[in-house]
Amino acid sequence: MSRTAVVGAGAWGTALAALRARDGERVHLLGRDAAMVAEINRTRRNPRYLPGIELPEALAATVDPAEALGHATTVLLVTPAQTLREVAASLAPHLAPAARLVLCSKGIERATGLFASAVVRDTLPDNPIAVLSGPSFADDVARGLPTAVTLAAEDERLADELAQALSGPSFRVYAHADVLGVEAGGALKNVLALAAGAAAGLGLGASAGAAIVTRGFVELRRLGEALGARPETLMGLSGLGDLVLTCSGTQSRNFRYGLAMGRSEPLDALPLAEGVHSAAIARRLARERGIEAPIIEAVAAILEDRMPVREAVASLLARPLRREFDERRIEPPLPVF
Ligand SMILES: NC(=O)C1=CN([C@@H]2O[C@H](COP(=O)(O)OP(=O)(O)OC[C@H]3O[C@@H](n4cnc5c(N)ncnc54)[C@H](OP(=O)(O)O)[C@@H]3O)[C@@H](O)[C@H]2O)C=CC1
Numbered sequence: 001m002s003r004t005a006v007v008g009a010g011a012w013g014t015a016l017a018a019l020r021a022r023d024g025e026r027v028h029l030l031g032r033d034a035a036m037v038a039e040i041n042r043t044r045r046n047p048r049y050l051p052g053i054e055l056p057e058a059l060a061a062t063v064d065p066a067e068a069l070g071h072a073t074t075v076l077l078v079t080p081a082q083t084l085r086e087v088a089a090s091l092a093p094h095l096a097p098a099a100r101l102v103l104c105s106k107g108i109e110r111a112t113g114l115f116a117s118a119v120v121r122d123t124l125p126d127n128p129i130a131v132l133s134g135p136s137f138a139d140d141v142a143r144g145l146p147t148a149v150t151l152a153a154e155d156e157r158l159a160d161e162l163a164q165a166l167s168g169p170s171f172r173v174y175a176h177a178d179v180l181g182v183e184a185g186g187a188l189k190n191v192l193a194l195a196a197g198a199a200a201g202l203g204l205g206a207s208a209g210a211a212i213v214t215r216g217f218v219e220l221r222r223l224g225e226a227l228g229a230r231p232e233t234l235m236g237l238s239g240l241g242d243l244v245l246t247c248s249g250t251q252s253r254n255f256r257y258g259l260a261m262g263r264s265e266p267l268d269a270l271p272l273a274e275g276v277h278s279a280a281i282a283r284r285l286a287r288e289r290g291i292e293a294p295i296i297e298a299v300a301a302i303l304e305d306r307m308p309v310r311e312a313v314a315s316l317l318a319r320p321l322r323r324e325f326d327e328r329r330i331e332p333p334l335p336v337f
């Protein structure tokens with residue numbers, strides 16, 4: 001029998017656990033805060049991360065990895081990208097070697113420049129690995145609002161099986177084989193959403209917002225492809241789809257963080273914004289590959305306090321004019337769906 005465990009009782013982990021449990025599975029949600037776990041089990045709510053959502057009875061929260069993972073055949077890892085290495089190591093003694101891991105974080109490990117699958121493979125080399133990404137706000141998904149996402153695994157049969165298993169009436173999972181492409185789209189869109197938020201915070205208007213999404217997408221594609229992603233993956237749900245969602249307004253934490261940057265508001269108490277942790281390493285990956293990524297550069301410089309937001313905007317606007325597309329570079333044909 002298939003048993004699912006979700007590691008990380010934050011917004012996205014709780015939403016995914018609720019989704020599976022509503023589809024009739026008994027799901028373990030592994031948290032690390034005993035008081036919060038007890039509250040989830042007692043009240044059927046996660047007020048800290050997902051207020052207003054009633055959680056199904058079939059969801060059981062625990063702080064005990066042996067209880068959560070002992071019989072799990074599919075394990076969703078849903079903690080911030082920078083914690084994945086230590087979280088994977090802590091799970092190792094409790095995981096069945098055949099347990100399938102679905103990585104749901106969207107970021108780049110700062111110390112190594114690696115995406116989630118490479119980080120986890122270092123620690124758990126034997127478990128089959130897949131990644132899940134795409135336009136999906138935890139709150140929307142937990143409310144049962146519809147969306148479509150991508151699940152990628154190198155083993156296409158595994159991707160098909162997991163996409164089938166994780167899909168539900170309102171959660172449509174498309175299988176894919178381009179793991180790196182899906183990871184690159186999910187991580188880079190967060191950095192660009194900071195820029196979109198900052199522009200909104202400065203009051204630059206909707207036209208500027210659209211220009212940032214579009215030119216940001218050019219950077220996402222250039223860098224993603226240089227890292228090995230397939231172009232059509234970046235044009236799909238995990239690239240363009242998630243970029244559009246995350247740049248679209250204040251439901252996104254990355255956008256909200258950018259908004260606060262643009263308004264020169266305090267940033268310390270804001271919730272997790274993965275782009276903050278990925279910006280400098282994304283810039284390094286781009287520079288190492290000779291990729292022009294001025295928006296990513298600007299975000300990284302602002303976050304390092306090396307450049308005020310207004311100055312960053314002025315420097316983007318002052319860049320030499322050029323053709324919109326480099327004609328020496330052959331644009332790939334649009335994918336056929
Ligand atoms: N929220 C969303 O809409 C979506 C989020 N994602 C991605 O999912 C990932 C998680 O995001 P989200 O759930 O929203 O984040 P939250 O901030 O809501 O929750 C993070 C969770 O991770 C736990 N955690 C933090 N550090 C550690 C650690 N070192 N060891 C173990 N657990 C830890 C936290 O525990 P504690 O409470 O004890 O600190 C908390 O339960 C991110 O990469 C994000 O980009 C992807 C799609 C949608």
Ligand SMILES: O=C(CO)COP(=O)(O)O
Nearest residue numbers: 134135136137252253254
């Ligand atoms: O990844 C997400 C939506 O797909 C969530 O975005 P934020 O982390 O910016 O809220």
